[in-house]
Amino acid sequence: MRLVTWNVNSIRSRVDRVLAFLDRSQADVLAIQETKCRDDQFPTAAFEAAGYEVAHFGLSQWNGVALASRVGLDDVATRFPGQPGFAKTVADDAPDALLDVDPPIEARAIGATCGGVRVWSLYVPHGRALDDPHYTYKLAWLEALRTSAQTWADAQDAVALMGDWNVIPLDTDVYDAAAFAGKTHVSPPERAAFDAFGEAGYTELTRAFLPAEHTYTYWDYQQLAFPRNKGLRIDFCWASPAVAERATGAVIDRDERKGKGASDHVPVIVDLAD
Template sequence: MRLATWNVNSVRTRVDRVTAFLERSGVDVLAIQETKCRDDQFPHMPFEAIGYEVAHVGLNQWNGVAIVSRVGIEDVQIGFDGMPSWSAKEGVDPAPEARAIGATCGGVRTWSLYVPNGRQLGDPHLAYKLDWLAALRENAAGWLAADADAQIALTGDWNIAPEDGDV
C-alpha cells in the first residue's frame, strides 16, 4: 500500500492538483491537512470520481483534516481521547478543533494529524502543542498496548520548522 500526506492549505483551492497527484502517483491513501473548510464544503465528488472514498472533519476556515482512500475507509474516528483544544482567553472553554482524524484503510490504522504550531519558546502555544503531543503519545501507547502487532501510521503536518526559511 502506498501512503502519502499533504498539507494542502485549502482543499477547495487545490482539489485539481490533489486529484492529479493521486491519478499519477499510484497513492492508495492520502492524509490531508489544512483543508480549511467545513464538512459540507469539502469537495467529495472529484475524489469519488477517481475511485477514492473520503473521511473529513472541518469546522470552519481553520485547520481541517481528511483521509482519502481507494483501499477502503472503516472505523472513522474524529480526534483522540484527551485531545486538547486552544483558547486564548483565560477562563473560556476552548473551542473544538479539527486536527485529527483516524480510519482503517487497507488494514492500516491511518491518522491524518495537524499538530498545533508551537510558535516559539515561552509562547503559550508551545505548551498547548506539547500537551497535544503528550495526549497523542498516550493514545498511541494505548493502541499498541492493546495490540502490539497493530499497523498504525501517524501521518500529517507536525509543524516542525526550525528556521523561518523552512516554511
C-alpha cells in the same frame, strides 16, 4: 500499499492539483491537512469520482483534516483519546485557554482503518511562541497523542501517524538552525515530545529511507524560499512496528512545490509491502 501525507493549504484552491497527484502517484491513502473548510464545503464528489472514499473533519476556514482512501475507510474517529482542545478568548486581557473538551475545538486529527492500517491524518498545533498558551497546548496535544500511540503499539495494532508535525527534530532539518533559535519547532521540549514516539516503539519512516540532511517538506512563500532551498522538514510518518516492518521505501515529492498554485508543503510518500 502506498500511503501519502500532504498539507495542501486549502483543498478548495488545490483540488485539481491534488486529484492529478493521486492519479499520477497511484496513492492508496492520502492524509490531508489544512483543508481550510467545513465538512459541507469539502469537494467530496470530485474525490469519489476519482475512486476515493473521503472522511473530513473541518469546522471553519482554519485547520481541517481529511483522509481519502481507495482501499477502505472504516471506523472513522475525529479525535484520539485525551486530545485537548483550545479556545481563544475575546477579551484582550484574558489568556487563551487549554481546554479538556469533547469534541476538540480545533479540527486537527482524523483516523480511519484503510486496508488494514489505522491511518491518522494529523495537524499538530503550531505553538506560536515559547511563552504563548498555544505552545503549552502543543506539548499537551503531543503527549496525549503519544499516550494513545503507546497503547496502540502495545496492542500490536497497525498504525500510521501521518501529517504536519510542526516540529523540526534535527538541526539538519532546517536551512539555518540559528534562525530558529529561541523559537518554536526546535525547542528541547518539542523535540523531546517528537522523539517520544520512537521511545513508544514507532519508526519514523522518512528518516529510515531518505537522506538526513537538507531533505525538506516545506518552503515558505516569502523571500524566494523554494528557489533558494530555505526549507524545513516537518511532515512525517511515525509507524507502529506492525507497519514499519512492511515499509519498503519513502519519497518526498519535491516537484509538487513547483508551478502555479502549489501548496507550501509537498507530499510525503511511504510504500508498504502487501
